[in-house]
Amino acid sequence: MNKAKLKRTYQIANLLLATVLTAASYNAYANTEVLIRTSFTAQENSDSFQQMGRSHQRFDGDGFHLSQAVLSTEQRLSDSWSAAAVINGYSDGKKRFGFSQAYLKYRPLTASTIKPEVKIGAFYPAISAENTDMGWLSPHFLTNSAINSWIGEELRTGGVEVSLRQNGRQVRSNWSWKILGSLFKGNDSTGTLLSWRGFALHDRQSLYDDRVNFLPTPGIVSEEGLNAPAWTDPFREIDGRFGYYVGAHLAYKRSAELKYYYYDNNADPNILDPDRIYAWHTRFHSVTLRYKYNTELTVFSQLLVGDTLMGENIVDNDFNSAYIAAAYDMAPYTIAARADWYQVNDNDDFMYDPNGSRGRAFTLSAGRKINDNFSITGEWQVNSGTQQNLRFFQNNERFTEHLFQLALTATF
Numbered sequence: 142m143n144k145a146k147l148k149r150t151y152q153i154a155n156l157l158l159a160t161v162l163t164a165a166s167y168n169a170y171a172n173t174e175v176l177i178r179t180s181f182t183a184q185e186n187s188d189s190f191q192q193m194g195r196s197h198q199r200f201d202g203d204g205f206h207l208s209q210a211v212l213s214t215e216q217r218l219s220d221s222w223s224a225a226a227v228i229n230g231y232s233d234g235k236k237r238f239g240f241s242q243a244y245l246k247y248r249p250l251t252a253s254t255i256k257p258e259v260k261i262g263a264f265y266p267a268i269s270a271e272n273t274d275m276g277w278l279s280p281h282f283l284t285n286s287a288i289n290s291w292i293g294e295e296l297r298t299g300g301v302e303v304s305l306r307q308n309g310r311q312v313r314s315n316w317s318w319k320i321l322g323s324l325f326k327g328n329d330s331t332g333t334l335l336s337w338r339g340f341a342l343h344d345r346q347s348l349y350d351d352r353v354n355f356l357p358t359p360g361i362v363s364e365e366g367l368n369a370p371a372w373t374d375p376f377r378e379i380d381g382r383f384g385y386y387v388g389a390h391l392a393y394k395r396s397a398e399l400k401y402y403y404y405d406n407n408a409d410p411n412i413l414d415p416d417r418i419y420a421w422h423t424r425f426h427s428v429t430l431r432y433k434y435n436t437e438l439t440v441f442s443q444l445l446v447g448d449t450l451m452g453e454n455i456v457d458n459d460f461n462s463a464y465i466a467a468a469y470d471m472a473p474y475t476i477a478a479r480a481d482w483y484q485v486n487d488n489d490d491f492m493y494d495p496n497g498s499r500g501r502a503f504t505l506s507a508g509r510k511i512n513d514n515f516s517i518t519g520e521w522q523v524n525s526g527t528q529q530n531l532r533f534f535q536n537n538e539r540f541t542e543h544l545f546q547l548a549l550t551a552t553f
Contacts, residue, residue, distance in 0.1 A: 178209035199343035207232035211276035239348035270429035281477035287340040300325030319390040329379040332421035332449030339498035360493030473510040500526020
């Protein structure tokens with residue numbers, strides 16, 4: 142790690158540590174948590190996609206990194222209203238410090254067994270079975286699945302979500318449910334990374350006003366091609382249209398939960414903004430299942446199936462991904478394993494921009510809680526597959542990437 146990079150890492154860490162002191166005085170009025178994670182990574186010495194390289198990994202080569210610095214706070218404003226925000230800091234990426242979520246929540250007190258809730262602002266839909274910890278982190282893995290790595294990169298609600306829910310205990314039933322719907326703006330470029338880079342596995346969440354780079358394929362960046370930049374602004378509004386999603390949750394006692402979501406950003410694929418960032422019409426179905434076998438063992442899985450379109454059939458891709466994971470908690474130790482599959486199918490005829498990719502990954506993680514504030518985690522991952530646009534940069538389309546991480550996490 143060079144001196145400039147190390148200095149930026151220390152600056153962000155010091156800022157988050159200062160925030161801890163603020164949070165301590167603020168905690169009488171709000172639920173505030175701070176997490177700082179420093180990781181040592183060992184991997185192939187190749188440029189990551191953030192450096193417009195071929196690697197699907199977040200970091201370049203071996204070294205120490207500030208992988209997560211998170212402040213998550215929720216302030217109760219009244220009996221019915223609360224405000225929440227998540228602020229993130231990183232040692233990598235275009236934007237090193239900013240917010241990933243900020244919203245108001247309205248949950249009125251009511252005697253009715255069916256209770257309403259409204260969220261307004263910037264937030265994640267509750268679509269993930271694995272990212273259930275503070276700040277939309279995973280409690281079991283250092284890296285997210287391919288599905289949730291992409292959701293953390295390109296998908297965020299900037300709008301309103303309305304839901305109705307019923308707790309089974311209140312009506313003496315084993316079953317609880319929730320239905321919801323949302324209108325949003327600002328996800329017009331969603332689908333760019335899946336098409337022009339493919340799925341990746343990491344834990345970096347895009348911040349607002351962030352940029353995510355990818356490999357500059359000639360058919361994308363050249364004037365003879367699409368003349369587009371080799372980066373995307375994940376939450377840019379381009380066409381002025383609203384997107385939407387609908388969802389349903391069904392839970393049995395506290396042992397099993399099934400979620401279904403349908404998402405459509407409703408973007409006009411023929412609109413191009415002054416930076417030559419295209420709008421992509423992206424839709425998908427998501428199904429998640431989480432089952433708690435006993436107090437120690439939890440199994441969870443997710444399936445994502447969708448498509449994305451840009452221009453008059455300039456880019457027309459189907460995508461799908463799935464994972465299955467298990468976590469065994471035998472305090473103070475935790476062991477978790479996950480298997481991922483992912484694929485992007487290129488259906489258009491634009492030969493200078495091949496988008497097809499497919500792959501699989503296996504991740505094994507082991508952690509130990511040292512005390513109430515510190516834990517240590519080791520994780521190994523192998524990710525391999527094919528990506529058609531790699532043939533512009535190497536002799537074949539294949540890739541295999543190994544990653545080992547050792548992380549120290551502090552929470553306050």
